[in-house]
Amino acid sequence: MKQTPDIKPTATALLVAPAAILMFGVFVLPFLFLVVLSFWSQVPGSVGIVPGFTLANYARIIGDGYYLGGLWTTLWLSGLVTLLCLVLALPLARWIYAKRSKGLLIGLCILPLVCGALLPTLGLVNLLSPLGFINGALKSMGLIKTSLPLLGNIAGVSIGLVQAFLPLMILPLISTIERIPHDYEKAAMSLGATRLVVWRRVLLPLMLPGIVAGSLLVFCASLTAFVTPQILGQGKVVTFASLAYQQAAMVLDWPFASALGMVMLLFLALAGLLGALVSRGLGRRT
Amino acid sequence: MTSRFSKAMLLAAVLAILLFLLAPILVLILSAFDSGNVFRFPPRGLSLRWFEAAFNHSEYRSSLWISTVLGLLSTAIAVGLASLAAFGLVRGKPSYRLAMEVLLLAPLTLPLVVWAIALLSIYAQLGINGTLPGLILAHVTITMPFAARIMIATFGEIDPNLEAAAKSLGASPWQVVRRITLPLALPGLLSSTAIAFLVSFNDVVVTTLIAGAGWITFPVRTFSRLRTEGIDPTTIAIGAMIVAFTILVIVFGQRLFQLSRRL
Numbered sequence: 001m002k003q004t005p006d007i008k009p010t011a012t013a014l015l016v017a018p019a020a021i022l023m024f025g026v027f028v029l030p031f032l033f034l035v036v037l038s039f040w041s042q043v044p045g046s047v048g049i050v051p052g053f054t055l056a057n058y059a060r061i062i063g064d065g066y067y068l069g070g071l072w073t074t075l076w077l078s079g080l081v082t083l084l085c086l087v088l089a090l091p092l093a094r095w096i097y098a099k100r101s102k103g104l105l106i107g108l109c110i111l112p113l114v115c116g117a118l119l120p121t122l123g124l125v126n127l128l129s130p131l132g133f134i135n136g137a138l139k140s141m142g143l144i145k146t147s148l149p150l151l152g153n154i155a156g157v158s159i160g161l162v163q164a165f166l167p168l169m170i171l172p173l174i175s176t177i178e179r180i181p182h183d184y185e186k187a188a189m190s191l192g193a194t195r196l197v198v199w200r201r202v203l204l205p206l207m208l209p210g211i212v213a214g215s216l217l218v219f220c221a222s223l224t225a226f227v228t229p230q231i232l233g234q235g236k237v238v239t240f241a242s243l244a245y246q247q248a249a250m251v252l253d254w255p256f257a258s259a260l261g262m263v264m265l266l267f268l269a270l271a272g273l274l275g276a277l278v279s280r281g282l283g284r285r286t
Numbered sequence: 287m288t289s290r291f292s293k294a295m296l297l298a299a300v301l302a303i304l305l306f307l308l309a310p311i312l313v314l315i316l317s318a319f320d321s322g323n324v325f326r327f328p329p330r331g332l333s334l335r336w337f338e339a340a341f342n343h344s345e346y347r348s349s350l351w352i353s354t355v356l357g358l359l360s361t362a363i364a365v366g367l368a369s370l371a372a373f374g375l376v377r378g379k380p381s382y383r384l385a386m387e388v389l390l391l392a393p394l395t396l397p398l399v400v401w402a403i404a405l406l407s408i409y410a411q412l413g414i415n416g417t418l419p420g421l422i423l424a425h426v427t428i429t430m431p432f433a434a435r436i437m438i439a440t441f442g443e444i445d446p447n448l449e450a451a452a453k454s455l456g457a458s459p460w461q462v463v464r465r466i467t468l469p470l471a472l473p474g475l476l477s478s479t480a481i482a483f484l485v486s487f488n489d490v491v492v493t494t495l496i497a498g499a500g501w502i503t504f505p506v507r508t509f510s511r512l513r514t515e516g517i518d519p520t521t522i523a524i525g526a527m528i529v530a531f532t533i534l535v536i537v538f539g540q541r542l543f544q545l546s547r548r549l
Contacts, residue, residue: 005379006446012378016386019371019430023389026427030404031396037407049407088303095300106546107536108304111311114481115532116488118505119525123314125517126325133313136327166307171549195292217395224397227490231512241399249495254407261400268397 031265038258049255057259067243067260074240075267077154078222081161085169085218086211088162093173094203098182106174113167117227124160124232125151152234160232165221169214176210177203205282212279219271224264240264311529318526323519336523343520346504350524353503356418357487360425364482365433365475367426372437373467377446390434393427402495409496416498424492429482436481439548440474473543480539481549484532504528 005012038057041050061067096105112120127133128150135147150156180203188198204211226241233239241264248257317325321333340346371390375383393401405424406415414420444467452462468475490505497506508521539545 006377006449007374009378009380012374012380015370015374015378016380019367019390019434020386022367022423022426023392023430026405026423027392027396027401028389030401030408033408034400034404037404088306091296091300092303092307095296103544103546104537104540106549107540108308110546110549111533111536112307114484114488114536115311115529116485116490116505118490118509119314119488119529120310122508122512122517122522122525123310123312123317123529126317126327126522127309127313129325131324131326133317133327140328163307163310220395220397224399226399227494227509231509241397244403245399245495248403248406254403254410257403258407261397261403264397264400 034258034261034265037255038262040255042253042255057256058262060256061259061263066238067240070238070240070243071263073154073238074223077158077161077239078219081158081165081222082215082219084158084162085166086215089166089169089173089214090207093170093177096170097174097177106171109167109170111167112164117164117225120164121160121228121231124156124163128156128159128232151232152236154233154237156232157229157237157239160228161222161225164225164228165218168217168221172210172214172217173207174210176207176213180206208279208282212275216271216275220268223267223271311533314522314529315526318519318523320519325517325519325522336519337527339520340523340527346507346520346524349502349504349507352501353487353505356421356425356501356503357483360422360429360486361433361479361482363422364426364429364486365437365478368430368433368478369437369471369475372434372441376438376441387434387438391431394431394435398428398491399495402492405492406496415496416500418501421493421497421501424496425486425489428489428492429486432481432485433478436474436478436548437471440471440477443474444470474548476543477539477545477548480535480545484535488528488532 007015037049039053039055041052041054041056042048043050061071092109096102096109099105125132129135130147130149130151132150134150135144138144138148150159184202184206185198188202193201224241226239226245229237229239230242230245233242240260244257244260244264247253247260251257317329318336319332319334320326320329321331321335322329368390371386374380375386380386402424409415409420448470449462449466452466453459457465488505489503490509493503494506494509497503502510504524508518508525511518511521536545
């Protein structure tokens with residue numbers, strides 16, 4: 001069906017052009033430059049860059065256990081965070097969607113998103129530190145004698161990442177669950193299905209696009225997070241993105257930082273591919 | 287009986303998840319009132335001394351000023367460009383609409399830290415590293431997808447027949463925009479302005495990479511301090527005020543123009 005436009009094609013093009021040019025020039029071009037830059041090299045001891053073609057940056061990543069170790073930690077950490085976000089977001093999304101004050105609740109859910117990466121993390125430090133909220137409360141209740149180590153380890157970083165990226169899972173879940181008519185659940189229950197069966201046979205299959213989209217968003221965000229891991233990991237948890245950040249902002253070796261960035265893009269592409277395969281495979285089965 | 291029990295359990299679980307989601311923000315606000323140099327729970331005393339320190343700290347004050355100016359300028363440009371593009375896409379229905387939407391929303395799905403590394407080296411080549419125009423350009427880019435998404439939804443909800451009716455009654459194109467389209471788009475415009483400003487004001491990921499020594503925003507200053515000197519209670523107080531402001535924007539935005547509806 002051909003839709004009839006309300007304004008002329010030239011007017012449309014003129015309206016769209018400024019934003020399009022800006023986004024192409026400032027957002028897309030740098031990614032293309034990144035590919036090129038990752039094959040260049042840096043003049044040792046300066047910020048000068050030598051154009052050319054070298055695989056040295058990639059060889060350094062593959063050859064150095066430090067970077068591979070960081071990559072491995074980051075990959076399983078991101079997987080764990082994605083799984084935890086999914087488990088927490090499913091009941092929350094189901095609950096919010098049935099509420100009348102849905103708008104305000106969604107607003108509260110996006111709060112960690114619009115507060116940026118830093119401010120919630122500041123609160124988390126005071127929540128998790130040895131003298132902080134959790135340890136202080138547990139001690140005054142007499143449940144523990146010595147503080148639980150919640151900062152400077154994987155536990156703290158995972159808590160921080162799950163908290164920060166939970167909204168990225170909640171929003172796509174809510175937008176898919178909203179398209180499921182309320183009657184479906186009632187129909188299944190009236191036919192004798194228990195809550196668990198309703199989830200497994202009705203809600204989850206219908207929410208699959210949202211689950212895949214949310215998982216990809218959370219995985220991508222965790223894989224490339226560096227503010228939260230640096231603060232809550234206190235330098236003891238090395239994630240891949242914080243290595244890239246150090247190279248770009250402190251060592252000023254931009255070609256090497258670009259190569260690290262390319263590795264992150266590669267794994268994001270793989271995750272995207274996996275997501276597409278999962279939604280296609282499961283979509284065919286049901 | 288058992289169904290009521292399981293319902294109560296479910297409610298408790300959901301509330302616990304909601305509490306977990308909001309706990310860091312609540313703790314940030316509460317701990318700003320702690321009187322000690324290092325926050326501890328239970329607090330030894332309550333005081334407003336860190337708020338006082340915050341208002342007297344000239345470095346933080348100038349950083350907050352920079353964040354505000356940067357946020358206002360970037361938001362104005364992003365919402366302006368996004369509104370024009372969204373109006374064109376929704377009313378013009380061009381064949382490239384989907385491709386354009388993907389382009390405008392790309393910063394939501396691609397990793398910003400990787401982009402910022404590339405942008406940093408391009409800025410260095412162009413010599414606009416650490417300048418205000420360079421920062422504004424970057425902030426317009428990261429706020430654009432939020433503004434574009436809200437404005438596309440907003441114009442999609444406005445019936446084009448209203449505009450056509452005004453036109454057939456003799457209104458000039460400018461009168462149609464000013465008297466029909468803009469008033470109807472106002473809730474969406476306010477929503478996208480609010481969200482874009484908050485995103486720009488609170489960004490640390492991109493800004494910490496490309497901000498030079500001359501334009502240190504509040505999140506960037508806090509982040510670099512945090513890594514070298516640990517937590518400064520003054521930043522907690524300022525952070526608490528920013529978060530309180532953010533909550534007010536969201537809650538009032540929701541009440542007045544259904545902020546989250548088009549998100």
